[in-house]
Amino acid sequence: MYKASENRYDSMKYNRCGKSGLKLPAVSLGFWHNFGDTAVYENMKKLCFTAFDNGITHFDLANNYGPEPGSAEKNVGLILKENFTSYRDELIISTKAGYDMWKGPYGDWGSRKYLLASLDQSLVRMGLEYVDIYYHHRMDPETPLEETMGALDQAVKSGKALYAGLSNYDGETMAKACEILEELRCPFVINQNSYNIFNRTIEKNGLKAMAREKGKGIISFSPLAQGLLTDRYLNGIPADSRVMTDGRFLKTSQLSKERLESIQKLNQIAAERGETLARMALNWIFKDSDVTSVLIGASKPEQILDNLKVIECAPFTEEELKRIDEVSLAL
Secondary structure: OOOOOOOOOOOOOEEEOOOOOOEEEOEEEEOOOOOOOOOOHHHHHHHHHHHHHOOOOEEEOOOOOOOOOOHHHHHHHHHHHHHHHHHHHHOEEEEEEOOOOOOOOOOOOOOHHHHHHHHHHHHHHHOOOOEEEEEEOOOOOOOOHHHHHHHHHHHHHOOOEEEEEEEOOOHHHHHHHHHHHHHOOOOEEEEEEEOOOOOOHHHHOOHHHHHHHHOOEEEEEOOOHHHOOOHHHOOOOOOOOHHHHOOOOOOHHHOOHHHHHHHHHHHHHHHHOOOOHHHHHHHHHOOOOOOOEEEEOOOOHHHHHHHHHHHHOOOOOHHHHHHHHHHHOOO
16 A cells, blocks of 8 residues: 655645635646556556655646546546545645547537536546546637536536636636636636747737736646657657657647757756756746646656756746747747
8 A cells, every 4th residue: 555755745845826725736747648548557656656755746637638538537546546545635636628528519618518527527537526626628619608617616616626727718718717707706726728938828818917917826738848848859859759659749840940959059058057958947937926836747757756856946047038038939
């Protein structure tokens, strides 16, 4: 039986989600990859143990994480049942719905029927009575925002979720959603969006500024730009890289000559700081107080331990931030 480290809270930093009472670890563990049916169960357990032993209390999932869709939740549910039952109140478990999950007109987007049915299915797969955060996974251009937010509100008021979250929203839509949820007195606390040195979308679409204005947290996924902000591509494109073996998310078009050169320049800045490129990239996300946590993915426990070193990184100087912008925004 797994017994967590007695020192698990000694080095982790915990940040408040906006103006809410909820705190998240600076580094959270995402289950987008490496927890589906194609992964090795013993390795999945090691990843969870390593994370929790080092203060990572937040495990982030979605209904369709796999492959196959739903398998990540099933596997995590088994790990929780076998090893984390006595630690449930120390964990933040989040899941989402909003992308295609099952066939027919009721397994996608943001209808009340889909969101509430999906949450029930997720709870069964994970063997939980509730999740700590339930997200709507993406904006729905057709379903009324009032309906989608009403579903999140019911999820909370039914006791099946403690907090509501939004993912992949822009600033304008998030502000409207926030007004609805405030009227419903629903505890909406956090936004989950892609954010990294190369992807500044939330700075351009108003989400980052609006989250600050509304007092909501932000958790960044893909903080390393699908591996671009690591040492993996410093010498070109490896034959076994994700861009060569799995083109679903990282495209060859993202690895132009100019992009590869920018990665090398960013690595030079990191080296001058005495850091790896990955560590600097994670630290960059915390350059101001807007971001609550970064979501890392991992296939090996060692990757988790390496990413946790971001907590020890020194803050950036204005000159360093300017140089990073000059390199990354020039493309």
